[in-house]
Amino acid sequence: MQEITFDDVRHDENIRVLVDNANHCLEMIGYTDHGPRHVGYVSKIAGEILRKLSMPQRRIELARIAGWVHDIGNMINRKHHGLNGAVMLFPILCDLGMSVTESSEICSAVGSHEEETGNPVSDISAALIIADKVDAHRARVRLKKYDMNDIHDRVNFAIQETNLTVVDNTITIEYTMDAHASPMDFLSIYLTRMQMCEKSAKFLGCKFALYINDVKLNRWDDPDDV
Numbered sequence: 687m688q689e690i691t692f693d694d695v696r697h698d699e700n701i702r703v704l705v706d707n708a709n710h711c712l713e714m715i716g717y718t719d720h721g722p723r724h725v726g727y728v729s730k731i732a733g734e735i736l737r738k739l740s741m742p743q744r745r746i747e748l749a750r751i752a753g754w755v756h757d758i759g760n761m762i763n764r765k766h767h768g769l770n771g772a773v774m775l776f777p778i779l780c781d782l783g784m785s786v787t788e789s790s791e792i793c794s795a796v797g798s799h800e801e802e803t804g805n806p807v808s809d810i811s812a813a814l815i816i817a818d819k820v821d822a823h824r825a826r827v828r829l830k831k832y833d834m835n836d837i838h839d840r841v842n843f844a845i846q847e848t849n850l851t852v853v854d855n856t857i858t859i860e861y862t863m864d865a866h867a868s869p870m871d872f873l874s875i876y877l878t879r880m881q882m883c884e885k886s887a888k889f890l891g892c893k894f895a896l897y898i899n900d901v902k903l904n905r906w907d908d909p910d911d912v
Contacts, residue, residue: 690784692729692750698782701755704774708760708767715764716833718826718842720757729753731817731850732810738852739890741809748788749813752795756814759796768804772797801878805885812886816850816894819879820859822872823848834866837875841867857887858895869898880904 695701709721733750759771772793779789795811798804799818806812824843833839844866851858863869880896884904887894896904
């Protein structure tokens, strides 16, 4: 059986329609961008995390694929979109020619990426979670519908730069924010996501460090080691 590549998935017309429709549904209910810009970022960062950790090339490729398709369940409903997306994806990936084993890995990662119900279950899953949860940036704001009273819009619009690095088994995310929102605003909606990133980094044998405007907001050492 042939190995399905990231480009095979990204250029598949059926998957393109699902990504676009999921993004449209979220736009209709006032959510930030979840289309090609978001899934492209998640795909790139998930693959980069595993690459920096010297994982096999195929694991990197699968992480990139998981990043591209992880949000299609939003076309069904925002709630449980990871679970819906995983169930939808399995036959689609198999029909593309992906093996049952690899299709299962992708679907497990997609089904486990929501902070309400998810947990890292593999290296692909952990990389997907981190890449997805750290994507906060003004480029995600739908400017024609920007609402300064919406905290998601306001926080994302305040973030001018987002930089993720993997050095010495520490995964670091650094945000540069302006005065449109405060770090407290950020934490009010991103705290559980950052905690999920900590758990996922630990799964990968790494530490996770969070900075906003050069201020470290979490401890990356294990309290049990102190």
